[in-house]
Amino acid sequence: MTALLQTSGLTIQFGGLTAVDAFDCAIQPGDLYGIIGPNGAGKTTVFNMLTGVYLPTAGVAHFDGTLINGCSPAQVSALGISRTFQNIRLFDELSVLENAMTGAHQHAKINLFDSLLRTPRHYREEKRQRDRAYELLQFMGLEERAGLPAKQLPYGHRRKLEIARALATEPRLICLDEPAAGMNTGEKAELSALIRRIRDELKVTVLLIEHDMKLVMGICEKIQVLDYGKTIALGTPKEIQSNPKVIEAYLGGE
Ligand SMILES: Nc1ncnc2c1ncn2[C@@H]1O[C@H](COP(=O)(O)OP(=O)(O)OP(=O)(O)O)[C@@H](O)[C@H]1O
């Protein structure tokens, strides 16, 4: 089986610091794949290299066979990778629905001519985006708040809206950076079920960074552990939980 995302030796240095050191992974279509590790291990930096935010110092990343090193965030998104951010980034003044639509807009199937002249195609496309964004709000359980300004959403809902927006780009791979951060126990349980449904029902491959071990161990089938930029373990949740290097990395960080 060809990997959907494959990296080899992916490395980035900031000054004297090697933030990510030779990150190798092979993520298959349909994987629910976790990346864990103590604070500062390099997890978010991996996402930043995969999504065109940072240019790797060395190594390669292929998405569905296409080399993505050096692609811009927009190009990566057009290829089918989308993400959420560790620090939520929403348009506070826009409505919940409009925020979800900003994801769909990125791949608008209209050209400048259609937009400027407000052609029938423009209106059809706008409606398609609105309908899709609304469906995703329903999927995430946010449809009753579609008309509210995003700033009025409670924290847990803001995180879910970011996921809806990322899904609106119709990705094949979604990268979630600590989606459960700041959520309460009930919200985390609901989020776990939603992440599973993103993979099972929407058929989107999931790459998940998360500190909540119960959540990660509960839903991921494969987990890669980073510590100081290096991969120290890769395996099933069971293998990871009993791996002495992993235990040491977490205890060492206490
Ligand atoms: N733009 C940058 N310039 C300099 N150093 C950076 C930059 N981005 C990240 N780093 C450093 O790279 C290392 C890895 O950071 P990263 O944010 O990837 O960690 P993380 O595993 O996501 O941690 P956390 O769990 O706290 O989110 C850290 O030492 C961080 O300070």
Ligand SMILES: [Mg+2]
């Ligand atoms: Mg991070």
